Amino acid sequence: MIQKREFSNIHKQIVLSNQKHKCKKCGIKFNVAHLPNFGYTDGNVANNTMSNLKVLCLECTEKGKKS
Numbered sequence: 558m559i560q561k562r563e564f565s566n567i568h569k570q571i572v573l574s575n576q577k578h579k580c581k582k583c584g585i586k587f588n589v590a591h592l593p594n595f596g597y598t599d600g601n602v603a604n605n606t607m608s609n610l611k612v613l614c615l616e617c618t619e620k621g622k623k624s
Contacts, residue, residue, distance in 0.1 A: 561602040564610050569595055572610045582617040594618045 572595075578587050587593045593612045597604065613621070 559601075559603045562605040564595060564605050564607075568605075568607050568610060569593075569612075572607060573612050576612050580614040580617055581611050582613055582621075585614050587612075587614070591615070 573587075573593060578593075579585065580587070580591075580593075585591050591614050594615050596611050596613060596618065598609045598611045601609065
């Protein structure tokens with residue numbers, strides 16, 4: 558079983574800043590009503606390198622789970 562590794566808060570803030578505080582997929586700006594959701598670009602939960610971190614809104618995250 559692969560153990561999920563969490564991203565550090567610093568990594569999350571850097572990637573969020575690099576994405577200009579917007580969803581990577583739809584571009585909506587994050588705020589109180591639209592919170593960021595951090596996930597793994599390649600789907601590998603053991604790979605917690607910064608290049609594997611993406612930030613999506615909840616709606617885009619849910620759409621990705623359904624497809």
